[in-house]
Amino acid sequence: MRCPYCQSEDTQVKDSRPAEDGSAIRRRRVCPDCGGRFTTFERVQLRDLVVVKKSGRKVPFDRDKLARSFDIALRKRNVDPERVERAVTGIVRQLESSGEVEIPAGDIGNLVMEALKALDDVAYVRFASVYRNFREAKDFHELLGELKADETTG
Structure with a gap:
């Protein structure tokens, strides 16, 4: 692993331990x-995912x-x-285990919204306002109405 400080290619591992509920190794x-110290993470990657943007352009996940x-x-x-x-890791696992290599960006956005809704209502509204491209105040009112309806039924 190359040193981020001096670019030397001869770095040494001093400590390794599991991270992220055992889904990664922290080194x-x-x-x-140069004596620089830094941390790296090693994760299992089941497949190389490709995100298909709304324009049709494809970029690596x-x-x-x-x-x-x-x-x-x-x-x-x-928020802890x-x-x-855990939410990020859960989304990545869900995408990797879907069997699809090409994932529409909208599907990822929907998974993020779902996860944020469970984590924090304010963050959910922030993300939704950008993701859904809110243009006026009524867009916020509609989303808040959805949140309120979910609270009463959930």
Whole structure:
């Protein structure tokens, strides 16, 4: 693994342990050249997924981009990072086990909305406002109405 500080290719693993409910391995590394310390994660990847954008363009699936979507929606919200990581890992597992290699971006967005709804209502509304491209206040009223209806039936 290349050192992110000095680009040396000779780094050493100092500590390894399970992470993310055993679905990844966290490794602490040190660079003998510059002394820099950093962490890497190793995860199982069942298949290379491709996201099919609304325009038809295809891009490789990026787990980090998925995690950033959660981080943006949950900014300044008090949600346990472990719960967020479990949600991201759950979505990735669901996509990988679907049997499909090409996943429509809309399907991923729907899974994110579903997960955010379970994590935090404010984050759900934030994400939905961008994902559904809200244009006016009534769009928010409709979404809040949906949330309220779910609370009374759920």
